[in-house]
Amino acid sequence: xNYWLLKTEASCYGILDLQKEKKTSWTGIRxxxxxxxxxxxxxxxxLALIYxxxxxxxxxxxxYGLGKIVTEAYPDKTQFDKKDTxxxxxxxxxxxxxFCVDIAYxxxxxxxxxxxxxxxxxxxxxxxxxxxxxxxxxxxxxxxxFLHIEKLGK
DNA sequence: GCCAACGTTGGC
DNA sequence: GCCAACGTTGGC
Numbered sequence: 001x002n003y004w005l006l007k008t009e010a011s012c013y014g015i016l017d018l019q020k021e022k023k024t025s026w027t028g029i030r031x032x033x034x035x036x037x038x039x040x041x042x043x044x045x046x047l048a049l050i051y052x053x054x055x056x057x058x059x060x061x062x063x064y065g066l067g068k069i070v071t072e073a074y075p076d077k078t079q080f081d082k083k084d085t086x087x088x089x090x091x092x093x094x095x096x097x098x099f100c101v102d103i104a105y106x107x108x109x110x111x112x113x114x115x116x117x118x119x120x121x122x123x124x125x126x127x128x129x130x131x132x133x134x135x136x137x138x139x140x141x142x143x144x145x146f147l148h149i150e151k152l153g154k
Numbered sequence: 155g156c157c158a159a160c161g162t163t164g165g166c
Numbered sequence: 167g168c169c170a171a172c173g174t175t176g177g178c
Contacts, residue, residue: 007176031161053176061177115177133159135175 002041003146004048005129006067006103007137015050015065018105027076027100028086034138039073039099041140048103049141049149051129055114062114063149066106076100109153123148 006026008014018024029035046069055061075096078086091097119130128139 009176033161055177132177133175135160137175 002043002046003141003143004037004042004046004069005051005063005139005141006048007051007053007139009054010052010059010064011054014052015105015108018050018065018067018103019108021105023070023102023104025076025100026103027078029076029100029137030086030088030098031135031137034136035098037138037140038101042069042073042101044069044072047106047146049146059112060114060116062112062116062118063109063153064112065108065153066150067103068106069101070104071102073099073101111152111154113149113152117152118149121148121152 010016013024026038029038048067048069049063050065050067051061051063052059053061075093076086076098078084079088079091079096079098080093081087086098088097115130118124118127124130124145127141127145128134128136
């Protein structure tokens with residue numbers, strides 16, 4: 001059982017959208033390291049913190065809720081769609097480059113956990129998302145960090 | 155909107 | 167295989 005942090009922009013697809021839809025395919029990941037995590041290490045039943053980047057004063061950057069991985073990895077179909085912004089001409093059905101999983105809504109946090117708090121919490125020392133310059137949109141979490149954020153978020 | 159950090163591309 | 171140029175991410 002693995003724990004993850006998934007970055008998204010609230011204005012693009014946030015926890016409220018996931019709550020409404022109940023389930024979505026997490027497409028559009030175009031980074032090899034993130035791709036490898038999805039393809040190789042994500043499995044049904046894993047839990048994922050939903051993190052909103054590029055926050056505002058009212059809704060600061062941070063963790064807003066919880067989702068659950070409900071499929072194994074499969075080819076992200078947006079890579080084959082010429083009209084999609086995530087189209088990749090180097091990818092083919094025979095040789096897909098990019099993968100996605102389906103994420104189900106679990107809950108929205110009563111108390112979202114802002115990045116500013118994550119950064120100063122000694123319990124979360126070493127967490128990847130608090131390290132400067134880190135742009136990875138799919139991040140593995142150690143259980144301790146996952147449980148602590150869960151406790152803070154409710 | 156700024157800009158630092160960083161991943162990717164492509165010429166050599 | 168190096169590395170400069172470029173584009174993107176994302177905190178502020």
